[in-house]
Amino acid sequence: MAFNYDQYIRGGKLPHIWCPGCTYGIVFKSLLRAVDSLKLDRDDIALVSGIGCASRLPGYVDFNTLHTTHGRALGFATGIKMAKPDKHVIVVSGDGDATAIGGNHFIHACRRNIDITLLVFNNYIYGMTGGQYSPTTPSGHLATTMPYGNIDPSFNIPELAKGAGASFVARGTAYHAAGLDRLIIEAMQHKGLSVVEIMNACPTTHGRRNKFKSPTDMLLWMKDTFIPAVAFDKLPPEKTAGKLPMGVLYKKEGLPEYCETYYGMVARLKKQKEGRA
Amino acid sequence: MGKIKLLQGNEACAEGAVYAGCTFFAGYPITPSTEVAEFMAKRLPQIGGAFMQMEDEIAAMAAVIGGSLAGSKALTATSGPGFSLKQENIGFAALTEVPCVILNVMRGGPSTGVPTGPGQSDIMQCKWGTHGDHPVICLTPAYVQEIFSETVRAFNLAEKYRTPVIIAFDEIVGHMRERIEIPDPGVLPIVNRTKPTCSPSEYLPYDDTKGDVPPMANFFEGYRYHVTGLNHGPDGFPVNASPRIHTDELRLIRKVEGNKADIVKFEETLMDDAEVAIFAYGVSGRSAKTAVEAARKEGIKVGLFRPLTMWPFPEEQVAAIASRVKAIVVPELSLGQIILEVERCAKGRCKVEGIFRVDGDPINPAQILAKVKEVK
Numbered sequence: 001m002a003f004n005y006d007q008y009i010r011g012g013k014l015p016h017i018w019c020p021g022c023t024y025g026i027v028f029k030s031l032l033r034a035v036d037s038l039k040l041d042r043d044d045i046a047l048v049s050g051i052g053c054a055s056r057l058p059g060y061v062d063f064n065t066l067h068t069t070h071g072r073a074l075g076f077a078t079g080i081k082m083a084k085p086d087k088h089v090i091v092v093s094g095d096g097d098a099t100a101i102g103g104n105h106f107i108h109a110c111r112r113n114i115d116i117t118l119l120v121f122n123n124y125i126y127g128m129t130g131g132q133y134s135p136t137t138p139s140g141h142l143a144t145t146m147p148y149g150n151i152d153p154s155f156n157i158p159e160l161a162k163g164a165g166a167s168f169v170a171r172g173t174a175y176h177a178a179g180l181d182r183l184i185i186e187a188m189q190h191k192g193l194s195v196v197e198i199m200n201a202c203p204t205t206h207g208r209r210n211k212f213k214s215p216t217d218m219l220l221w222m223k224d225t226f227i228p229a230v231a232f233d234k235l236p237p238e239k240t241a242g243k244l245p246m247g248v249l250y251k252k253e254g255l256p257e258y259c260e261t262y263y264g265m266v267a268r269l270k271k272q273k274e275g276r277a
Numbered sequence: 278m279g280k281i282k283l284l285q286g287n288e289a290c291a292e293g294a295v296y297a298g299c300t301f302f303a304g305y306p307i308t309p310s311t312e313v314a315e316f317m318a319k320r321l322p323q324i325g326g327a328f329m330q331m332e333d334e335i336a337a338m339a340a341v342i343g344g345s346l347a348g349s350k351a352l353t354a355t356s357g358p359g360f361s362l363k364q365e366n367i368g369f370a371a372l373t374e375v376p377c378v379i380l381n382v383m384r385g386g387p388s389t390g391v392p393t394g395p396g397q398s399d400i401m402q403c404k405w406g407t408h409g410d411h412p413v414i415c416l417t418p419a420y421v422q423e424i425f426s427e428t429v430r431a432f433n434l435a436e437k438y439r440t441p442v443i444i445a446f447d448e449i450v451g452h453m454r455e456r457i458e459i460p461d462p463g464v465l466p467i468v469n470r471t472k473p474t475c476s477p478s479e480y481l482p483y484d485d486t487k488g489d490v491p492p493m494a495n496f497f498e499g500y501r502y503h504v505t506g507l508n509h510g511p512d513g514f515p516v517n518a519s520p521r522i523h524t525d526e527l528r529l530i531r532k533v534e535g536n537k538a539d540i541v542k543f544e545e546t547l548m549d550d551a552e553v554a555i556f557a558y559g560v561s562g563r564s565a566k567t568a569v570e571a572a573r574k575e576g577i578k579v580g581l582f583r584p585l586t587m588w589p590f591p592e593e594q595v596a597a598i599a600s601r602v603k604a605i606v607v608p609e610l611s612l613g614q615i616i617l618e619v620e621r622c623a624k625g626r627c628k629v630e631g632i633f634r635v636d637g638d639p640i641n642p643a644q645i646l647a648k649v650k651e652v653k
Contacts, residue, residue, distance in 0.1 A: 010503075013514065043499050048343075059503050059514060064496040066346065067505035068339065069369050075336035079343025079351070080496065082327040083301055087347075087497050105339075108332035266322050273323070 021215030023174035034184035054121035071102030085259035110164035131205030168194035291316035293428025300326035301344035310382035313354035348495035368407030376435035394637030395447035398611035421455035433468035551580030568645035599623035
């Protein structure tokens with residue numbers, strides 16, 4: 001039976017704002033399938049975002065949804081999680097939102113290992129404002145603010161997350177949608193800060209300026225470029241040139257989760273107080 | 278009889294917050310407000326609340342709004358540069374109508390300025406700091422006991438009107454130690470946000486048809502709704518259309534300006550027969566009170582108007598004073614900010630003279646007395 005997306009989509013809120021050819025719709029559906037398979041009570045889910053095309057996603061979904069300021073979604077999400085540690089908090093962000101203006105919050109959320117699932121929609125560009133280069137725009141690519149080709153070195157988001165202390169790091173793509181479902185499920189099941197970088201295509205402001213003739217070309221590029229991490233690690237260097245690994249890239253179980261540690265301290269203080277009384 | 282303590286202003290603010298039911302604090306270290314965070318770091322874990330030192334001032338403000346949406350009464354404390362950094366998210370709280378309290382312990386100067394000295398030059402920023410038209414409530418206590426009770430009032434107003442409330446006092450008041458009495462629970466009234474009574478399917482978080490302050494559902498209580506910093510309709514979803522944006526922004530302003538009788542609070546000292554009035558708050562208000570006592574001993578008819586609510590501005594009160602005195606003296610630790618509001622309300626009906634100082638020292642009573650003699 002076909003998956004019933006309508007059960008999670010707020011009535012009257014579609015059509016979405018995304019352009020024709022944008023892959024965010026694919027990821028949106030993947031997220032809904034993933035959440036559905038976890039059988040969570042939607043009253044217990046907060047979906048939080050910042051600013052940008054990806055950040056419009058929460059508005060369409062029938063959860064507790066919060067569309068905040070540019071780059072700050074993780075700050076808001078951290079407040080929600082600390083106030084209600086037994087609830088599920090998911091953050092949807094873009095490459096600029098998460099790693100440029102929100103870069104500080106990104107690394108510190110990773111460092112704290114607070115139990116939040118962060119989905120970074122990486123489309124290599126600032127789409128909403130019309131195609132300015134972001135911290136992930138590949139070298140040499142054209143953007144409205146890099147008219148002669150991008151000279152800025154780019155971030156590797158999974159490496160950044162791992163280095164900052166995230167205990168679950170994965171990469172999926174809009175092309176490999178079924179695999180993406182599994183990554184989001186695993187990320188949400190993981191206790192601690194989990195980051196899933198999701199490769200996306202923005203034909204309107206990135207692709208057409210960078211020799212992708214059609215949105216399909218961008219998806220085919222994803223198909224050719226991303227290799228399952230298990231296979232990637234076994235390939236000789238000449239075969240991995242220009243390729244990137246996808247799947248679960250790093251996972252460490254059993255690290256202290258921030259809210260558990262904090263409320264463990266609260267419980268300890270209470271016990272000490274009762275012991276004295 | 279409550280508990281008697283010797284506390285500094287910053288600690289009294291933290292005590293007041295806990296008394297008001299605050300269970301969430303997020304902050305970032307900054308002079309001269311850090312004692313509030315230190316107090317909360319110790320106290321909140323003891324009472325099961327959440328304390329977080331965030332990675333920066335912006336995240337601290339964001340976390341406070343998140344904590345409040347999840348149902349906690351939330352506080353942050355900061356000073357000058359940190360207050361500047363928080364502004365965007367303060368505007369978010371104003372537009373999305375999320376109650377929260379922000380303490381700004383005012384230090385001197387723009388930029389890093391004089392971190393350890395007092396200032397009163399953020400008072401316009403308290404009202405106009407974030408972009409766009411938005412409501413603001415700002416309280417300006419001057420004594421440690423008053424900081425306690427005004428902090429309780431700040432939380433009550435935030436909850437009652439679904440809006441951020443700023444408490445602004447200067448470094449001297451923040452660090453001054455005085456005897457205070459912490460009342461027993463139940464002595465001071467505590468206000469909690471009004472929750473919806475309708476079914477979740479009928480809930481409109483920004484419904485303006487039944488009053489200016491719509492009931493607020495917390496996250497995770499079955500009312501799954503959308504919160505956005507975009508201008509929005511009654512259901513919380515973005516609108517980009519006339520006339521909703523205009524009428525809704527008017528409602529936000531009306532929540533505060535339309536309830537001035539409830540929100541505006543001030544203290545008058547010997548104003549009945551005053552020929553000269555002093556308009557002063559914070560440490561300048563304390564100096565002014567001493568100046569009034571000294572002037573009265575010399576037979577000079579001078580009184581003090583000390584606002585405890587600076588925003589919304591006590592317009593009617595200042596206008597009435599301007600109609601019956603020769604002059605209003607405005608001492609402030611800035612180069613002339615709140616005097617602009619006094620002049621606006623006085624509308625030329627009396628002289629308005631300022632005493633401005635920004636060198637890190639307070640304006641002393643003698644300076645004020647000299648100015649009173651000059652204008653009387």
